[in-house]
Amino acid sequence: MATASFVTSGSSNCAISGKAVSRSCETTFDVQDYDLASTLNCGQAFRWEFKDGSWLGVIGHRWVSLRQDNHRIHVTTALPQDEWLWLEEYLQLRVSLDAIIATFPDDFAVREAVSEYRGLRLLRQPMWECLASFILSSSKQIVQIRKIIAELCVRHGTLLSVPPQENPAFSFPAPDQIAGLEERQLRDCRMGFRAPYLIAAATAVAKGTLHLEALPTLPIDVARAQLLQLAGVGPKIADCVLLFGCGFAQAFPVDVWVMKALRRYYFRNRQISLAQLRSFSSAYFGLHGGYAQQYLFHWLRRLEART
DNA sequence: GGCCAGGTGTGTT
DNA sequence: AACACACATGGC
Numbered sequence: 001m002a003t004a005s006f007v008t009s010g011s012s013n014c015a016i017s018g019k020a021v022s023r024s025c026e027t028t029f030d031v032q033d034y035d036l037a038s039t040l041n042c043g044q045a046f047r048w049e050f051k052d053g054s055w056l057g058v059i060g061h062r063w064v065s066l067r068q069d070n071h072r073i074h075v076t077t078a079l080p081q082d083e084w085l086w087l088e089e090y091l092q093l094r095v096s097l098d099a100i101i102a103t104f105p106d107d108f109a110v111r112e113a114v115s116e117y118r119g120l121r122l123l124r125q126p127m128w129e130c131l132a133s134f135i136l137s138s139s140k141q142i143v144q145i146r147k148i149i150a151e152l153c154v155r156h157g158t159l160l161s162v163p164p165q166e167n168p169a170f171s172f173p174a175p176d177q178i179a180g181l182e183e184r185q186l187r188d189c190r191m192g193f194r195a196p197y198l199i200a201a202a203t204a205v206a207k208g209t210l211h212l213e214a215l216p217t218l219p220i221d222v223a224r225a226q227l228l229q230l231a232g233v234g235p236k237i238a239d240c241v242l243l244f245g246c247g248f249a250q251a252f253p254v255d256v257w258v259m260k261a262l263r264r265y266y267f268r269n270r271q272i273s274l275a276q277l278r279s280f281s282s283a284y285f286g287l288h289g290g291y292a293q294q295y296l297f298h299w300l301r302r303l304e305a306r307t
Numbered sequence: 308g309g310c311c312a313g314g315t316g317t318g319t320t
Numbered sequence: 321a322a323c324a325c326a327c328a329t330g331g332c
Contacts (some may be wrong), residue, residue: 016312043313136316144330145313192328197315253315273322297313312331319324 023080029073029088033097035066035119042120042298044244046146047131047153047172056166058153059090060126063162063169071286092121100249100288107267110292113299120298122291123244127212128205129172131227132246134237136199151189156181178202197232204230216246223248234285237280243290252281252289263295 001226007223040048040055048057054076064087065076075087088094097119104110136152137145156177159179172201178186179202186195204210210230215223223246227238235254242251254262254277262277266284285292 095312100327132314139312139327140314140329141331143312147330167312190329193315193326194328206308236314249319253313257313275321283309301313310330315327317324317326318331320322 001125004042005238024084025077025080027075027084029075029091029093029130030071030083031073031093032071033119034068034071034073034091034093034121035117036073037186038117038298039091039123040066040118042294042300044294045123045125046142046149056169057195058160058171059086061158061160063160063166065163076134077162078163078166089124092124095121095282098119100291105282107283109261109296113292113295118304119211119296120295122188122294124247125244126172126198127215127241127245127271128175131205131212131233131237131241132172132178132198132199134240134244135201135230135232136194137196137240138232138237142152148191152186152191155185155189175202175205179263180204181188196202196234197230201230211247216248220248222249224251232272235237239290240272243293249283249288249290250286252278252285252293254278254281255295255297257297257300258293270307 036055037050039048039056045057046053050056054065054131055144056063056065058064062081063078069076073091075084079180083241101114101118104114108224133145133149136148153170153172156173158173158177160169160171162169178198178267181199183195184197185200191198201210205212215226218226220242224238224242226236227241228235233241237253239251239253242248247255254274259277260276263272266280281289281293
């Protein structure tokens with residue numbers, strides 16, 4: 001019901017070693033309860049651009065265009081694809097939003113946020129890109145995070161295939177691509193004091209000191225403890241990586257916006273410490289708290305923007 | 308021009 | 321445990 005069903009269309013057949021294999025640059029997914037625009041533009045991912053009715057972005061090493069009309073998401077890639085599992089995973093198309101929202105607490109703020117932005121989903125992003133992006137996010141506005149990341153990708157990513165007429169696109173630089181850079185080269189991307197943090201994290205991942213792929217298999221507290229070992233990664237950024245990269249739905253990052261929402265709607269604007277807000281939220285919002293957190297974050301940001 | 312941004316590290320009570 | 325302050329850069 002709330003789970004998406006799939007229709008693949010527009011496939012072309014290519015004869016490969018005697019077998020007909022379906023490979024195409026286009027497909028369509030049928031979706032329910034999916035708000036693509038809110039999902040791609042709610043501050044969990046930083047590289048999607050809206051152009052002529054479509055969302056253009058990069059997933060791993062693939063250039064991707066996404067367009068939603070009602071209950072369909074139309075997909076175009078630059079290169080023919082054998083399968084679309086990577087996209088189902090990224091967009092979390094198999095997730096039942098009903099079941100998640102049913103676990104939310106029933107209070108004013110959550111009701112408002114969900115009624116306004118129902119269909120907002122959490123992505124499952126590549127872990128390194130997620131970790132690096134949120135290391136760069138600290139004490140920065142989202143518009144600026146996007147610019148820093150765009151610059152980092154243009155300068156140090158890999159040039160990707162794109163359809164004719166489209167702007168050049170670059171992969172997010174891999175850990176070893178960044179680990180070999182000088183701090184100066186990163187500061188030139190306007191990331192300031194975050195540059196040494198990014199190099200250290202890239203080095204840890206490239207050398208295997210931090211094994212990102214293992215994190216989703218660990219208990220969340222163990223995974224969090226490993227992320228907290230990194231300089232420049234505190235509780236907030238660690239929880240962003242656990243939530244957006246590792247798929248831990250209970251991770252609940254508390255940033256300035258969520259803090260404001262919690263203080264205003266749950267503590268009558270009383271002064272209350274960040275530590276207390278964190279322990280409150282992890283107990284109160286439950287198993288899918290991270291989803292509720294993203295609704296509150298997006299809702300309050302949009303609310304304040306309409307002043 | 309001052310305040311603040313999807314924070315964190317360090318140092319002080 | 322709770323605070324102050326620095327950190328680099330730019331949007332508003």
